[in-house]
Amino acid sequence: MNKHYLINFLPIGNENTGYIIALEKNKPVKFDIKRVYYIHSVPESMQRGFHAHKSIEQILICLNGNIKVRCFDGKIEKVYELNSSNQGLYIGDMVWHEMFNYTKGAILLVLASEIYNEDDYIRNFDEFMKKVDKLNLNKKEA
Numbered sequence: 001m002n003k004h005y006l007i008n009f010l011p012i013g014n015e016n017t018g019y020i021i022a023l024e025k026n027k028p029v030k031f032d033i034k035r036v037y038y039i040h041s042v043p044e045s046m047q048r049g050f051h052a053h054k055s056i057e058q059i060l061i062c063l064n065g066n067i068k069v070r071c072f073d074g075k076i077e078k079v080y081e082l083n084s085s086n087q088g089l090y091i092g093d094m095v096w097h098e099m100f101n102y103t104k105g106a107i108l109l110v111l112a113s114e115i116y117n118e119d120d121y122i123r124n125f126d127e128f129m130k131k132v133d134k135l136n137l138n139k140k141e142a
């Protein structure tokens with residue numbers, strides 16, 4: 001199962017009225033949203049992220065501007081360009097992610113499946129690789 005992918009949202013409205021996008025449990029968010037946070041005013045040269053979550057799932061939505069996100073699940077690496085509020089980037093557990101190339105005024109909204117818990121972060125890449133290799137090995141043996 002892919003652990004990082006883009007989700008297209010359904011905008012309600014038209015160019016005369018403007019749009020509403022509603023995100024609900026199962027439509028299309030597959031987890032209970034326990035936290036919402038947003039990141040803004042990031043200098044263009046700044047890179048953020050550089051961690052994976054042990055169990056938290058998230059959807060990243062770029063509400064304004066343009067942000068790039070590199071995701072690596074131990075096998076598949078992909079750079080996503082987030083430049084539309086009509087799309088969200090799903091990032092599951094155990095996905096190393098890095099955010100960069102924030103344009104001026106970029107705003108990143110994040111829906112998360114759990115409240116903030118620093119113990120859920122893996123901030124060391126070698127530790128991430130060890131854990132993800134072990135998980136993949138266990139999957140092969142099962």
Ligand code: T46
Nearest residue numbers: 035037039048049050051053058060097099110115116
């Ligand atoms: C993620 C990416 C997409 C809190 O106190 N509460 C919170 O809910 C969050 C998200 C962060 N913090 C504190 C923890 C750190 O002291 O804010 C500080 C900066 O967090 P961090 O360096 O983890 O920020 P990013 O931008 O690297 O990562 C954030 C989220 O933390 C992370 O879960 O997946 O955005």
